[in-house]
Amino acid sequence: MKYNSTTDKNIVVTASQAIARGISSDGGLFVPVEIPQYSIADIEALTKLDYRGRAKKILADYLDDFTAEEIDECVEKAYTTEKFGSDDPAPLSYQKFGDIDMNILELWHGPTSAFKDMALQILPHLLTKSLKKTTDKDAVILVATSGDTGKAALEGFKDVDGTKIMVFYPVDGVSPMQKRQMTTQEGDNVAVCAIKGNFDDAQTGVKRIFTDDALIKTLDENGYLFSSANSINWGRLLPQIVYYFSAYANMVNDGKIKLGDKVNVAVPTGNFGNILASYYAFRMGLPINKFICASNSNNVLTDFISTGTYDKNRSFYATISPSMDILVSSNLERFLYHVTDGDDKRVKEWMTSLKTNGAYSVGSDVKEKITSIFTGGFCDDIKTKEIIGEFFNKYGYLCDTHTAVAVSVYKDYVETTGDKTPTIIDSTASPYKFSKAVLESVADGDTLPADEFEMVDLLSSKTSTDVPAPLAALKDKETRFTNVCDKEDMARFVLNTLGVK
Numbered sequence: 001m002k003y004n005s006t007t008d009k010n011i012v013v014t015a016s017q018a019i020a021r022g023i024s025s026d027g028g029l030f031v032p033v034e035i036p037q038y039s040i041a042d043i044e045a046l047t048k049l050d051y052r053g054r055a056k057k058i059l060a061d062y063l064d065d066f067t068a069e070e071i072d073e074c075v076e077k078a079y080t081t082e083k084f085g086s087d088d089p090a091p092l093s094y095q096k097f098g099d100i101d102m103n104i105l106e107l108w109h110g111p112t113s114a115f116k117d118m119a120l121q122i123l124p125h126l127l128t129k130s131l132k133k134t135t136d137k138d139a140v141i142l143v144a145t146s147g148d149t150g151k152a153a154l155e156g157f158k159d160v161d162g163t164k165i166m167v168f169y170p171v172d173g174v175s176p177m178q179k180r181q182m183t184t185q186e187g188d189n190v191a192v193c194a195i196k197g198n199f200d201d202a203q204t205g206v207k208r209i210f211t212d213d214a215l216i217k218t219l220d221e222n223g224y225l226f227s228s229a230n231s232i233n234w235g236r237l238l239p240q241i242v243y244y245f246s247a248y249a250n251m252v253n254d255g256k257i258k259l260g261d262k263v264n265v266a267v268p269t270g271n272f273g274n275i276l277a278s279y280y281a282f283r284m285g286l287p288i289n290k291f292i293c294a295s296n297s298n299n300v301l302t303d304f305i306s307t308g309t310y311d312k313n314r315s316f317y318a319t320i321s322p323s324m325d326i327l328v329s330s331n332l333e334r335f336l337y338h339v340t341d342g343d344d345k346r347v348k349e350w351m352t353s354l355k356t357n358g359a360y361s362v363g364s365d366v367k368e369k370i371t372s373i374f375t376g377g378f379c380d381d382i383k384t385k386e387i388i389g390e391f392f393n394k395y396g397y398l399c400d401t402h403t404a405v406a407v408s409v410y411k412d413y414v415e416t417t418g419d420k421t422p423t424i425i426d427s428t429a430s431p432y433k434f435s436k437a438v439l440e441s442v443a444d445g446d447t448l449p450a451d452e453f454e455m456v457d458l459l460s461s462k463t464s465t466d467v468p469a470p471l472a473a474l475k476d477k478e479t480r481f482t483n484v485c486d487k488e489d490m491a492r493f494v495l496n497t498l499g500v501k
């Protein structure tokens with residue numbers, strides 16, 4: 001199994017090289033040259049395995065320069081019952097919203113209470129093994145975060161030998177709980193810095209550092225190389241494919257569907273990583289009917305799906321679902337590559353146009369291909385709160401702001417299309433990461449305490465739900481990181497942290 005760049009097929013690497021490098025030298029993203037094919041019998045075999053067994057099978061099919069023992073070790077270390085609270089790290093919760101079935105795939109039972117743990121608990125193991133196969137240098141992991149990736153990456157990489165990790169977050173763009181999670185992070189190889197800008201500025205800054213030849217050379221001379229824990233890294237996406245197969249297998253085992261039946265997926269989307277993982281599952285043979293791409297007011301993807309034009313020249317909104325406050329969805333590039341059956345020249349044209357004009361149009365042939373399987377919708381903050389309130393107060397299920405966006409867009413979809421296909425709805429974070437907005441939604445009109453942890457306690461008593469232990473523990477942790485830098489100064493922060501001139 002080889003990987004090539006989305007923007008130049010002549011750049012071909014092994015799986016471990018793709019993971020170790022994070023991004024291709026031409027600025028493109030690594031994609032598998034061929035996608036493994038699963039028959040219904042293969043999917044049936046997965047129904048007999050637990051999550052870890054399913055993960056081992058799928059990872060092995062993509063990482064052919066890893067031994068079976070190596071994959072075993074990565075999976076066993078990542079998805080422990082201790083870290084995820086049960087034997088199934090991605091359980092389904094079968095709910096109803098009125099007469100609409102909501103098969104909620106809860107992806108937030110890991111150590112940082114967001115779905116990013118599903119990938120970032122295993123990525124450090126995949127990455128350290130990939131590095132051993134390809135280089136003798138230490139990896140400097142740079143992360144741009146809209147809130148959840150940063151903490152999940154810090155937690156995954158803390159004190160991992162041969163790595164240093166630095167996280168950049170938008171100074172006013174994350175929730176108080178997300179900020180507290182990151183600024184109190186423990187570990188000797190970690191650093192955190194707020195930047196004066198939004199998530200896209202942080203992401204662009206990190207991408208610029210990754211492709212800065214002079215900087216790469218300086219690091220090289222000091223025994224380091226850059227790598228990425230953002231979803232541009234293949235090692236982030238691959239583990240996410242697993243939970244779509246696992247959810248499908250669980251629904252078969254629970255008698256919700258029959259083997260071979262089609263399902264829809266509804267995904268609250270920002271960087272297009274999570275929904276892209278479901279598209280890989282589909283291309284591998286998982287019977288998926290429709291992809292429902294849910295956005296908040298930053299609805300650049302909704303517009304793209306309906307018009308075929310991607311245009312980031314628009315207002316940016318700081319919403320109550322901050323992990324989706326993104327105008328440049330990096331992983332769309334991989335999707336465009338696959339949906340055009342690997343047309344690297346066109347993908348390069350579009351990405352160049354995005355860089356220079358902030359926009360591109362894919363043409364009607366590609367647009368039609370996309371709309372035959374994708375539908376997009378969005379939900380603003382007011383509607384998000386209404387949905388959280390109604391889902392909890394009427395139907396007894398408490399969800400976070402991001403999940404609510406997907407629930408809302410899915411509900412609209414069912415009401416307009418009448419489509420009865422059973423649907424997997426991704427729940428991407430614990431409500432306790434966004435206590436204020438969630439409390440305001442379920443306890444309309446109450447006066448709320450100002451302190452974050454008093455809000456957490458109030459949410460727990462009001463809804464009779466438990467606060468995830470790692471979030472409760474943050475209350476007494478010391479703040480370690482208070483740096484704020486201009487977006488132009490990110491490279492300097494990296495060099496200073498490494499002690500390199």
Ligand SMILES: *Cc1c(COP(=O)(O)O)cnc(C)c1O
Pocket residue numbers: 114115116148149231268269270271272273274275323324402403428429
């Ligand atoms: C990251 C994140 C998203 C968006 O996921 P993408 O893979 O970037 O599309 C949605 N919800 C939460 C809670 C997140 O942390």
